[in-house]
Structure formats: structure tokens, C-alpha cells
Amino acid sequence: MLEDVLERSQMTFASLNTWERQADLVVAPDDADLARLDVSGYVREALETLREEAAGSGEDAIVARDSLNLLYRLAQ
Numbered sequence: 001m002l003e004d005v006l007e008r009s010q011m012t013f014a015s016l017n018t019w020e021r022q023a024d025l026v027v028a029p030d031d032a033d034l035a036r037l038d039v040s041g042y043v044r045e046a047l048e049t050l051r052e053e054a055a056g057s058g059e060d061a062i063v064a065r066d067s068l069n070l071l072y073r074l075a076q
Contacts, residue, residue, distance in 0.1 A: 028065065029072040037075045047071060 010016050034047060050071065053064035 028069050033072065034068065037072065039075050043071075043075070 006016060031051075034051065037047065039047060047068070050064045050068045054061055054068055056064075
């Protein structure tokens with residue numbers, strides 16, 4: 001569906017390009033979503049540690065964000 005929208009919108013914008021390396025669509029929880037998770041103990045500690053690491057930059061931050069997304073999906 002996203003590709004269809006992009007194709008239909010090409011004539012509307014001067015330039016509409018995708019960057020294949022960064023074209024993965026990811027739905028990620030925000031801080032409010034993570035705060036509402038009903039987890040405690042070591043899972044909550046891991047969540048808070050990952051949130052801190054995800055706020056940084058570099059490869060470790062990317063891994064932390066991916067881990068937060070997975071934790072969120074599993075805890076739902």
C-alpha cells in the first residue's frame with residue numbers, strides 16, 4: 001500500500017525518492033507506550049536500561065531501539 005501511495009504521489013512533489021538502505025517501515029512505541037507497559041522487576045529494569053541506551057547514537061543505540069520494539073511487542 002505504501003508503494004502505491006508513493007507512486008501516485010510522484011507527480012505531486014518535485015522529488016519523492018526512497019533510500020533503500022533506510023526504507024524499512026517500522027512502527028515503534030513512544031515513551032508513553034513504554035510507560036504503560038504492565039511489567040515489573042527485571043523486565044522493567046531492562047526496559048529502562050534500553051530506553052537510556054536507545055537515546056544515544058551509534059550501533060548500540062540501534063540495537064537498543066530494536067530491542068525496545070521487540071520487548072514492547074512481546075509484553076503487549
